[in-house]
Amino acid sequence: MPSLAAGNSGGEGTEAHALVTNSMRNYITGVLDIAQNHAADADPDLRLMQRIAAQDQAALQALYDKHASGLLHYLSGRLGDDRLAEDVLQETMLAIWQSARRFRGQCQVRTWLLTIARRRAINAYHRQIAPASRNEPFDGDEQQTAEQQSAPGRYLDLNAALLALPEAQRETLELVFYHGLSLGETAWVLHVAPGTVKSRLHRAKARLRELMDAGE
Amino acid sequence: MNQHVDELLPFYINQALNQDDRARVHSHLTACAPCRAELEGWESIARATAAEPGDWPVPELSPLVYASLSHRPSVRQAVASAAHLIWSQRVFIANTWLLPSLGSLIGSAALVALISRSLAENWVNVPLFAVVPIAAALTTALLYTFEDDPSGELIAAAPTSLATLIFARLCLALGAIGLMGFVGSLLAALLGQAPHSLFEMVGIWLGPMLLLSALTTVTSLCVHPRFAAGAALGLWGGLLILLLAEQTGPPLLRVSLLWLLQPGWTLFAGQALVAGLLWLGTWLWLSGHPAASLHPEGRS
Numbered sequence A: 001m002p003s004l005a006a007g008n009s010g011g012e013g014t015e016a017h018a019l020v021t022n023s024m025r026n027y028i029t030g031v032l033d034i035a036q037n038h039a040a041d042a043d044p045d046l047r048l049m050q051r052i053a054a055q056d057q058a059a060l061q062a063l064y065d066k067h068a069s070g071l072l073h074y075l076s077g078r079l080g081d082d083r084l085a086e087d088v089l090q091e092t093m094l095a096i097w098q099s100a101r102r103f104r105g106q107c108q109v110r111t112w113l114l115t116i117a118r119r120r121a122i123n124a125y126h127r128q129i130a131p132a133s134r135n136e137p138f139d140g141d142e143q144q145t146a147e148q149q150s151a152p153g154r155y156l157d158l159n160a161a162l163l164a165l166p167e168a169q170r171e172t173l174e175l176v177f178y179h180g181l182s183l184g185e186t187a188w189v190l191h192v193a194p195g196t197v198k199s200r201l202h203r204a205k206a207r208l209r210e211l212m213d214a215g216e
Numbered sequence B: 001m002n003q004h005v006d007e008l009l010p011f012y013i014n015q016a017l018n019q020d021d022r023a024r025v026h027s028h029l030t031a032c033a034p035c036r037a038e039l040e041g042w043e044s045i046a047r048a049t050a051a052e053p054g055d056w057p058v059p060e061l062s063p064l065v066y067a068s069l070s071h072r073p074s075v076r077q078a079v080a081s082a083a084h085l086i087w088s089q090r091v092f093i094a095n096t097w098l099l100p101s102l103g104s105l106i107g108s109a110a111l112v113a114l115i116s117r118s119l120a121e122n123w124v125n126v127p128l129f130a131v132v133p134i135a136a137a138l139t140t141a142l143l144y145t146f147e148d149d150p151s152g153e154l155i156a157a158a159p160t161s162l163a164t165l166i167f168a169r170l171c172l173a174l175g176a177i178g179l180m181g182f183v184g185s186l187l188a189a190l191l192g193q194a195p196h197s198l199f200e201m202v203g204i205w206l207g208p209m210l211l212l213s214a215l216t217t218v219t220s221l222c223v224h225p226r227f228a229a230g231a232a233l234g235l236w237g238g239l240l241i242l243l244l245a246e247q248t249g250p251p252l253l254r255v256s257l258l259w260l261l262q263p264g265w266t267l268f269a270g271q272a273l274v275a276g277l278l279w280l281g282t283w284l285w286l287s288g289h290p291a292a293s294l295h296p297e298g299r300s
Helices: A015-022 A024-037 A046-053 A057-079 A082-102 A109-133 A158-163 A167-178 A183-190 A194-215 B003-013 B019-031 B033-050 B063-069 B075-088 B090-094 B098-118 B126-141 B152-157 B162-191 B198-222 B225-248 B265-287
Strands: none
Touching (some): A046 A057, A046 A082, A046 A109, A057 A082, A057 A167, A057 B063, A082 A109, A082 B063, A109 A183, A158 A167, A158 A194, A158 B033, A167 A194, A167 B003, A167 B033, A194 B003, B003 B019, B003 B033, B019 B033, B075 B162, B126 B162, B162 B198, B162 B265, B198 B225, B198 B265
């Protein structure tokens, strides 16, 4: 289950929190610059966002039709609960409607949607899942659950090994390879420095190699 | 193997590199066997990650969402929503200067009640005048701490704007400090045989509190929270030294400042008006800036 708390609001003492604090210059100059390189000019969704900001409900429906599948995939992966993910998707669309006027094209619309969805998922996680389980295994950036602390060589199948990764690493892989985000966009969504994205990717790869070594 | 190129391989695969980087990686790969092996590893991971687990049924956009789109909240709902937002900031307030400030205020109120019985009446207003404005200003300076603000992600991704968030915190912090100051004045009025009415005593510290807090809000956002806190301390400390010198002996300035300790509704209205204008300007300015552009590092 997910590390939605990783790198988020209350994460005092977490690695992500420290990294964000210590590399704020990177975050500001790096993330914004990189994200802006991919921003509004080439963004096919920008016109939809402008129409949504002008209170056009048909545009919201069009944006939903285009991105709902990807957002639902992302939310289900983070929350581990399809029903809750569907609810959070609806909340996300309402938040998009309410904040469309504040979208300034600093990143791609898709990146912005994922950022809002992630924030909504974190809220839903703390509201509905964490209180019931009284279990907060996700305070650390890449903390592993007992299930994830698997012995090296346990997995023969890469798909199964992916599920054994710490959530923060799996989420980063998903944003890059499923959603196709750039380095800056991934950092933007996760609210971490670009260097953190790189290190998560490489730790994920090393961990996968470790998990599958005996199977090769 | 070129480490820098190695870091770009995941984004070479997902085609998220710009043309220059893509060409550089492509060129490097033709000459570097270890990097090609790395690329194959990443391609396997990419295929496994991107593999769609069957059809993903997507629900329709909910009628409840549609109903909410054109829904305009009533005044009562808007007030309740604003109150909820303000109250939700209590976690932030609890981590700042507020609690020590409240303790100082209570202590100073008790002190006022005791010393005003035995000292000259023009001392009665000094403790609260000295403590409340600077406590409020120091709390105000840290309303938004840029680099490690717990609300950073919220600001980036939620309908709550930075201006709304900062002013919600401002309302909560100044409301709490003002309430404690009021209790202190009430105690002084009840126990200290104060020469002024309760509301006159409140006006003496409330005006400076609003003005100093508004100045600190502007300085905090335009320069840096730490600079704003230091400037407020310096300004207020200097003023208190001048006042105390004048109270106890020959004044340091040719101009008397004791009128600051006398009740006066014109003075209070002027301070409140200037504070209100500063905050209005801050609100308008914040509304035109994304949160990231306010960061001192980001402006450089």
